Amino acid sequence: MFSLLNFxxxxxxxxxSVLAFPSTYTSLxxxxxxxxxxxxxxLQYRSPGAPPGPLKFxxxxxxxxxxHPWKPLKHGDMRGPxxxxxxxxxxxxxxRNGIATPVQIINAVQEGFNMENSVARLVTYxxxxxxxxxxxxxxxxxxxSPLTGPSPPAPANAAGLxxxxxxxxxxxxxxxxxxxxDNHSFNETLFDEFTAFSNQFGAGKYNLTVAAEYRFHRIxxxxxxxxxxxxxxxxxFTAYAESVFPINFFIDxxxxxxxxxxxxxxxxxQNMRMPDGFHRASMPTGLEGLAEIASVHPISPGANVNGVxxxxxxxxxxxxxxxxxxxxNFVNQTVRSLYxxxxxxxxxxxxxxxxxxxxxxxxxxxxxxxxxxxx
Ligand code: HEM
Ligand SMILES: *[C@@H]1O[C@H](CO)[C@@H](O)[C@H](O)[C@H]1NC(C)=O
Ligand SMILES: *[C@@H]1O[C@H](CO)[C@@H](O)[C@H](O)[C@H]1NC(C)=O
Ligand SMILES: *[C@@H]1O[C@H](CO)[C@@H](O)[C@H](O)[C@H]1NC(C)=O
Ligand SMILES: *[C@@H]1O[C@H](CO)[C@@H](O)[C@H](O)[C@H]1NC(C)=O
Ligand SMILES: *[C@@H]1O[C@H](CO)[C@@H](O)[C@H](O)[C@H]1NC(C)=O
Ligand SMILES: *[C@@H]1O[C@H](CO)[C@@H](O)[C@H](O)[C@H]1NC(C)=O
Numbered sequence: 001m002f003s004l005l006n007f008x009x010x011x012x013x014x015x016x017s018v019l020a021f022p023s024t025y026t027s028l029x030x031x032x033x034x035x036x037x038x039x040x041x042x043l044q045y046r047s048p049g050a051p052p053g054p055l056k057f058x059x060x061x062x063x064x065x066x067x068h069p070w071k072p073l074k075h076g077d078m079r080g081p082x083x084x085x086x087x088x089x090x091x092x093x094x095x096r097n098g099i100a101t102p103v104q105i106i107n108a109v110q111e112g113f114n115m116e117n118s119v120a121r122l123v124t125y126x127x128x129x130x131x132x133x134x135x136x137x138x139x140x141x142x143x144x145s146p147l148t149g150p151s152p153p154a155p156a157n158a159a160g161l162x163x164x165x166x167x168x169x170x171x172x173x174x175x176x177x178x179x180x181x182d183n184h185s186f187n188e189t190l191f192d193e194f195t196a197f198s199n200q201f202g203a204g205k206y207n208l209t210v211a212a213e214y215r216f217h218r219i220x221x222x223x224x225x226x227x228x229x230x231x232x233x234x235x236x237f238t239a240y241a242e243s244v245f246p247i248n249f250f251i252d253x254x255x256x257x258x259x260x261x262x263x264x265x266x267x268x269x270q271n272m273r274m275p276d277g278f279h280r281a282s283m284p285t286g287l288e289g290l291a292e293i294a295s296v297h298p299i300s301p302g303a304n305v306n307g308v309x310x311x312x313x314x315x316x317x318x319x320x321x322x323x324x325x326x327x328x329n330f331v332n333q334t335v336r337s338l339y340x341x342x343x344x345x346x347x348x349x350x351x352x353x354x355x356x357x358x359x360x361x362x363x364x365x366x367x368x369x370x371x372x373x374x375x
Contacts, residue, residue, distance in 0.1 A: 025099045025138040025160065027131050028346065029338030036346070045345040046137040048352050049103045051125075051359065054117040055110050060253030060282040063112050064274040068092045079272065080142025080161040081168050081175050081184040084249060086272040088112045089141060098141045098160075102128045102356070105139070112280060113249040118360040119286035125357035126234070127167050129335050131160055134349040142184060169235030170226065171218040173243065174269045179228040186270045193217070195262055205259035208289050211243040212296035219299060223311045229304040232317035233326050236301040244289035253282040294320060324365035331357070336370045347371055 024043065028036060064070070068091040073079065078098030079086045085105070088094045093108040100108070105124045109115040132139035140160025161167055162184045170177040174190045177183065194206070194214060202210040219239075222229040231239070250268050251260050252275070267273045301317035304310045318325035331354060342350050351371050358367050 024136045025133050025140045027133060027160075027163070027338075028135065029130060033341070040135065040344075040346065043133070043135045045135050045349070048134075048137050048349060048356070049101065051121050051356050052103060052106045052110070052117075054284065055114070058114065058284050060114070060279045062277065063093075063280045064091065064276060064278040068112075070273045071096065078140045078142040078160060080140070081172065082141060082161060083174075083269045083272065084109065084113060084245060085141040085161075087268050087274060090272040091274060094141070099138050100141065101137050102132070102139065102353075110284075114253070114281040114284055115249065116284040116286035121356065122360040125353055126330065127161060129350075129353050129357060130338060131163050131167050134353060135345060137349070167234075167238075169238060170229055170231060171215075171222050171235075171239050173214065173218065173246075177222055177226045177229065179226045191266065191269065194265070198262055202259065205261060206246055206265055207259050208244070208247060208293055211247060211289065212293035215240060215243045215293060216297035216299070223304060224308055227304055227307045229308075229311070231299075231303060231311075232301045232314050233319070233329060236317060236319065237326060240290050240294050241287055243293055244287065248285045248288055249281060251281075252277075253279040256282055291320075324361070327358075327361045327365050328368055331368050332370055342371065 028039070031039070070090055071092070073090070074096070077089070077096060079089065080098070085094065085108075086098075088108045089096055089098045089100075091112065093112040094100045094104055102124045105128075106117075106120045109120045109124075110117065128134070128139050142160050142162055168178070168183060170179075172183075172190075173194055174186055175182075175184055176187050176190065197214040197217065198204060198206045198210050200210075201207075201213050219231065222231075246260050246265060246268070247258055250265060251258065252264075264275050267275055300313045301319050302311050302313045305312045318329060335350070335354065339346070339350055354370075358365075361367075
């Protein structure tokens with residue numbers, strides 16, 4: 001069952017050392033011991049808050065309201081590859097600078113879009129464990145301001161959710177693969193393809209039929225053009241999840257017919273903006289539609305192993321039949337490789353966040369304890 005699978009990670013990319021000063025939201029993952037010893041004393045430990053529960057009122061309601069007006073970016077605001085989080089920040093459901101705690105992120109995706117609680121927790125703690133700062137309990141939703149126009153862009157760095165191969169990955173719908181350079185900004189060429197597919201398969205709307213075809217097309221395109229193309233867990237799961245998110249979350253909850261208008265889509269993807277009068281989904285929603293689109297053109301996890309057009313199945317990757325392996329590999333390999341021997345508050349924070357991550361898996365998978373069971 002896929003109800004919980006989502007974003008996670010692999011790899012060890014670390015552009016960290018190029019930053020002269022640690023910021024309070026930059027990940028500490030992958031840092032050598034000496035670096036950690038140097039940096040940790042400068043950071044104030046903030047004990048992670050307990051994950052929020054489900055919404056009390058879980059129906060549709062006006063969310064582009066007077067308390068949450070869209071505002072243009074200010075210098076230094078962080079935005080990244082996720083149009084959902086970008087939009088929540090630009091409407092003030094998240095801090096407008098794009099730096100947030102996991103608790104703020106879960107509250108925002110629930111309140112603003114009616115994302116279902118266990119999916120929200122899974123995605124948020126997975127992202128935070130690899131891309132967030134576990135000492136300060138803060139995560140950047142991006143790395144720099146991508147919008148041209150009135151707001152001056154902040155200095156680029158690869159912090160937060162832009163960190164390629166940790167959480168961000170190939171075959172995004174409207175963002176190019178990292179191999180081609182910019183992996184997080186809205187890409188007009190790709191949005192044109194999104195539009196062309198919506199015209200061809202959805203009579204001018206983005207719906208599940210379009211999602212299945214465009215997802216498959218983007219995979220074929222990367223196989224044929226990106227020598228570095230990688231499509232293994234967790235990206236294998238998240239790519240399908242993200243293909244259904246626009247249908248599940250960007251359609252007005254009063255409309256609910258599964259047909260996303262392309263101007264509305266552009267508003268979210270490019271301008272990080274809800275339409276006037278926008279109402280959130282009419283019930284808590286997660287990965288509805290994922291299994292349906294993945295079954296149209298089944299593909300196994302794999303990678304181009306020797307240049308373009310050499311896509312090869314990778315049996316070590318989790319796939320839709322091995323959901324718990326997604327969790328186990330994430331914790332036991334990805335997180336542990338980023339933090340091989342944590343001590344003190346770092347170890348404490350890791351264990352707490354791993355506990356929070358396990359919550360949404362607890363009804364299906366056994367817990368793994370890379371840092372022991374003691375407190
Ligand atoms: C709960 C916390 C969330 C986190 C940590 C998160 C993170 C991310 C990340 C890292 C990506 C980039 C993956 C990639 O394309 O390489 C992404 C993509 C995406 N996210 Fe989110 N996301 C969250 C919630 C949401 C919500 C609530 C929505 C919808 C309202 C959403 C909609 C999308 C969509 C549509 C994409 C695909 C963009 C594209 O392919 O062009 N996400 N998200
Ligand atoms: C929505 O809230 C109602 C009332 O509290 C509850 O009975 C229902 O189970 C909730 N729906 C979901 C999907 O959580
Ligand atoms: C947009 O994506 C296309 C296709 O992946 C790529 O060739 C192009 O370089 C990207 N454009 C920008 C401005 O990044
Ligand atoms: C592509 O893969 C090669 C070999 O693994 C690596 O050296 C290079 O950094 C990768 N390039 C990008 C942009 O990911
Ligand atoms: C992703 O894009 C950012 C900004 O363009 C860049 O600094 C970073 O190196 C890219 N990541 C990879 C792996 O190419
Ligand atoms: C998507 O739109 C097309 C064209 O209207 C329609 O034939 C198809 O059934 C729609 N698919 C879904 C899942 O709504
Ligand atoms: C986690 O990794 C450790 C050390 O490599 C190994 O002994 C253990 O069996 C792994 N646990 C699982 C559940 O794979």
